[in-house]
Amino acid sequence: xxxxxxxxxxxxxxxxxxxxxxxxxxxxxxxxxxxxxxxxxxxxxxxxxxxxxxxxxxxxxxxxxxxxxxxxxxxxxxxxxxxxxxxxxxxxxxxxxxxxxxxxxxxxxxxxxxxxxxxxxxxxxxxxxxxxxxxxxxxxxxxxxxxxxxxxxxxxxxxxxxxxxxxxxxxxxxxxxxxxxxxxxxxxxxxxxxxxxxxxxxxxxxxxxxxxxxxxxxxxxxxxxxxxxxxxxxxxxxxxxxxxxxxxxxxxxxxxxxxxxxxxxxxxxxxxxxxxxxxxxxxxxxxxxxxxxxxxxxxxxxxxxxxxxxxxxxxxxxxxxxxxxxxxxxxxxx
Amino acid sequence: xxxxxxxxxxxxxxxxxxxxxxxxxxxxxxxxxxxxxxxxxxxxxxxxxxxxxxxxxxxxxxxxxxxxxxxxxxxxxxxxxxxxxxxxxxxxxxxxxxxxxxxxxxxxxxxxxxxxxxxxxxxxxxxxxxxxxxxxxxxxxxxxxxxxxxxxxxxxxxxxxxxxxxxxxxxxxxxxxxxxxxxxxxxxxxxxxxxxxxxxxxxxxxxxxxxxxxxxxxxxxxxxxxxxxxxxxxxxxxxxxxxxxxxxxxxxxxxxxxxxxxxxxxxxxxxxxxxxxxxxxxxxxxxxxxxxxxxxxxxxxxxxxxxxxxxxxxxx
Amino acid sequence: xxxxxxxxxxxxxxxxxxxxxxxxxxxxxxxxxxxxxxxxxxxxxxxxxxxxxxxxxxxxxxxxxxxxxxxxxxxxxxxxxxxxxxxxxxxxxxxxxxxxxxxxxxxxxxxxxxxxxxxxxxxxxxxxxxxxxxxxxxxxxxxxxxxxxxxxxxxxxxxxxxxxxxxxxxxxxxxxxxxxxxxxxxxxxxxxxxxxxxxxxxxxxxxxxxxxxxxxxxxxxxxxxxxxxxxxxxxxxxxxxxxxxxxxxxxxxxxxxxxxxxxxxxxxxxxxxxxxxxxxxxxxxxxxxxxxxxx
Numbered sequence: 001x002x003x004x005x006x007x008x009x010x011x012x013x014x015x016x017x018x019x020x021x022x023x024x025x026x027x028x029x030x031x032x033x034x035x036x037x038x039x040x041x042x043x044x045x046x047x048x049x050x051x052x053x054x055x056x057x058x059x060x061x062x063x064x065x066x067x068x069x070x071x072x073x074x075x076x077x078x079x080x081x082x083x084x085x086x087x088x089x090x091x092x093x094x095x096x097x098x099x100x101x102x103x104x105x106x107x108x109x110x111x112x113x114x115x116x117x118x119x120x121x122x123x124x125x126x127x128x129x130x131x132x133x134x135x136x137x138x139x140x141x142x143x144x145x146x147x148x149x150x151x152x153x154x155x156x157x158x159x160x161x162x163x164x165x166x167x168x169x170x171x172x173x174x175x176x177x178x179x180x181x182x183x184x185x186x187x188x189x190x191x192x193x194x195x196x197x198x199x200x201x202x203x204x205x206x207x208x209x210x211x212x213x214x215x216x217x218x219x220x221x222x223x224x225x226x227x228x229x230x231x232x233x234x235x236x237x238x239x240x241x242x243x244x245x246x247x248x249x250x251x252x253x254x255x256x257x258x259x260x261x262x263x264x265x266x267x268x269x270x271x272x273x274x275x276x277x278x279x280x281x282x283x284x285x286x287x288x289x290x291x292x293x294x295x296x297x298x299x300x301x302x303x304x305x306x307x308x309x310x311x312x313x314x315x316x317x318x319x320x321x322x323x324x325x326x327x328x329x330x331x332x333x334x
Numbered sequence: 335x336x337x338x339x340x341x342x343x344x345x346x347x348x349x350x351x352x353x354x355x356x357x358x359x360x361x362x363x364x365x366x367x368x369x370x371x372x373x374x375x376x377x378x379x380x381x382x383x384x385x386x387x388x389x390x391x392x393x394x395x396x397x398x399x400x401x402x403x404x405x406x407x408x409x410x411x412x413x414x415x416x417x418x419x420x421x422x423x424x425x426x427x428x429x430x431x432x433x434x435x436x437x438x439x440x441x442x443x444x445x446x447x448x449x450x451x452x453x454x455x456x457x458x459x460x461x462x463x464x465x466x467x468x469x470x471x472x473x474x475x476x477x478x479x480x481x482x483x484x485x486x487x488x489x490x491x492x493x494x495x496x497x498x499x500x501x502x503x504x505x506x507x508x509x510x511x512x513x514x515x516x517x518x519x520x521x522x523x524x525x526x527x528x529x530x531x532x533x534x535x536x537x538x539x540x541x542x543x544x545x546x547x548x549x550x551x552x553x554x555x556x557x558x559x560x561x562x563x564x565x566x567x568x569x570x571x572x573x574x575x576x577x578x579x580x581x582x583x584x585x586x587x588x589x590x591x592x593x594x595x596x597x598x599x600x601x602x603x604x605x606x607x608x609x610x611x612x613x614x615x616x617x618x619x620x621x622x623x624x625x626x627x628x629x630x631x632x633x634x635x636x637x638x639x640x641x642x643x644x645x646x647x648x649x650x
Numbered sequence: 651x652x653x654x655x656x657x658x659x660x661x662x663x664x665x666x667x668x669x670x671x672x673x674x675x676x677x678x679x680x681x682x683x684x685x686x687x688x689x690x691x692x693x694x695x696x697x698x699x700x701x702x703x704x705x706x707x708x709x710x711x712x713x714x715x716x717x718x719x720x721x722x723x724x725x726x727x728x729x730x731x732x733x734x735x736x737x738x739x740x741x742x743x744x745x746x747x748x749x750x751x752x753x754x755x756x757x758x759x760x761x762x763x764x765x766x767x768x769x770x771x772x773x774x775x776x777x778x779x780x781x782x783x784x785x786x787x788x789x790x791x792x793x794x795x796x797x798x799x800x801x802x803x804x805x806x807x808x809x810x811x812x813x814x815x816x817x818x819x820x821x822x823x824x825x826x827x828x829x830x831x832x833x834x835x836x837x838x839x840x841x842x843x844x845x846x847x848x849x850x851x852x853x854x855x856x857x858x859x860x861x862x863x864x865x866x867x868x869x870x871x872x873x874x875x876x877x878x879x880x881x882x883x884x885x886x887x888x889x890x891x892x893x894x895x896x897x898x899x900x901x902x903x904x905x906x907x908x909x910x911x912x913x914x915x916x917x918x919x920x921x922x923x924x925x926x927x928x929x930x931x932x933x934x935x936x937x938x939x940x941x942x943x944x945x
Binding site for chain 2: 680780781783784785786787788789790791792793795796797799800801872876879880883884886896899902903906907910913914916917920921924925928929932
């Protein structure tokens, strides 16, 4: 296994002074070549901000990113200490990103070809003709037929799924080490969703890139991720191999989230098995003391769960959990 | 595209028809209506007037009269000036160059400067610069153009003697530089209000675009800040500005009339005011209709331009 | 039923007066600046002429072209030796009155046309909106001057003409608002319950568009004051001896070299008054826009 990215104690806050809000708190993980890590959580859990923080796409005047984000290429590079111009050269080249909204993520006034070629030529000295050739290859690679013809089409002439494929083509244009995918299938129909996931899996096998996959959907996680991190209110609350996390979730939030996902397998079950978690993710300026999840947790115990600190603990085999009662709850379950 | 242009053309023709209705109504508001030119001549009796009315077909039903007027209007027969008997259209075209020169040069200033101020305001949002530009634009909008012209003449002609206080050229010179020298003050004065409006709209169009997903994509692709700004943000923000340029045309022409008056500039506005002074109704009506058609054409061109730069519009 | 829906709507009717909107307005520095300025100008115009030692019609040939701060002529005198300050304040009364009256009238016209066009959609609406569009094709000054030249140019007529040529923007705003409101649930409810068109238009729809109308109306005062100034400057507006800020500038150009204050002072008055209304309008727009809370 080759590490390509290490994130250490990543902390992201917005605003300044008294109104500073910490939305991501001490997040740690590594990305490995050819492997996919999923960041799972509800909206407001800080998962998208984490990805934008890694890309350094957050406005420097409105946000503060602390910690270390080390890219392991020929040498180790801490992205947070790079100048903007050096970071720009890595962006789209070594680390690429695709987004949730394929319908609006492409510039409506340029052709598909223009937008792919622009990405290539802003990083490589390449003739227009060669870049065009490369663009055709890419369109072909993401499974769009009649690639040469597609170069001249405008985004609005394509469906959402097609546009997401184009976004993937742009992201893969320079064969990045890392692809960050921020809910790339959320806005798509279920069938198209499956096609895109399949495409991403295939492309990862072909290129050996590492993938950071952000989603709120455990169904998607099962299809794509090797490892999974569950985030809640800006903190990692559980981490482990996808198999372990899905089969043996230790944090009540994780199991709650999984029960909230309608799945084919649960379709036959009686009513009541599909449940939602009461309440909402707390706003960063109003974080509960102790475990952030305890006000919504059915297992919360006064005097335990509302007392800080709540450390993240190793439950064996690299399965990490941030819950004071995980042992008790596990024993009760068995 | 052809269908789109046809559609817009149809729309413009419908508006032209409505514009002509309004024009015809105003024409009949004139004391004495189309007869006024004869009513004013000395020694005219009522019997003679009635005779003329009959000859002009004024005793026919109003819709027939309107159709008659509109058809001759369409074929370019806009009547003759009371002052010198020349056809109205040729009187107007004699003054067209001066107005077009003024309007075009002032548009260049206002679009250039307004875009720059708007882009800077949007990229440095909430900065002191942005605040000054915002307040400055609101004050600029509130300054009467003619007064700004008077102040400019006082400062730059009378006190500093940098620019001539009026006219389009000096008699006996008429070189390109001489025209340019005369053009500076009027075009800057006329541009003031447009710069203010243009910069405000440009700023908000920029802010709309900056927040869009494709700008984030452009940055994620690793494009330079400059390239993101100009190729993706400014380029897209300029599309609604084309429409705005069309919408602003009537205001620009109103401003041109006032500016031409202050700087004794021999354009359409001056012609119009002089004709008002002489009760030269055919020319007054002609200029009024001419400006409306000018505006209609400007908007049509703006619509077509938008369609050529924004691929989404063509489909609709 | 109609009464019940009205009850629900009362809340949004009073949106403007809700404390949040009011608070946003009060916090808007420009708006408050504008408000203070225009109240000041208003008071000066009302009280000013009584405080000054000169009547605006007093001709003092010996004191012709006195520059500002000569004896008791704080703003100097004009070509006939009349006190500029006295004339400026009296002119202010005329200009502000014309501006406000024209605003009321054009807002009324625009609101009714916009309401009918928006509510009845289809043929009526299309015809009315095309008519609005075609009015917008004429440059306003040209239209104003034509009408002014054909009609008796007195203060009432000028007000009327300004209103007749500036209702289009309000009409567009109102009809767009109405069209988006028309399909909303409470309107459907009122329609099903058998409320009359007039009831729905004036009791249900209109109160919900009051915010944008107030903003547009404030900005219309600014425009109307400017228009009066343009037309009067060009000699087709308010006629002497009645002074207005516009006609005070009418003769000023020929004395620009010798008596620049004759041009400068009334222009500052116009700019100040128009700026105030533009500031207030901007503040109202921000205050009525709930999104501005986020910033």
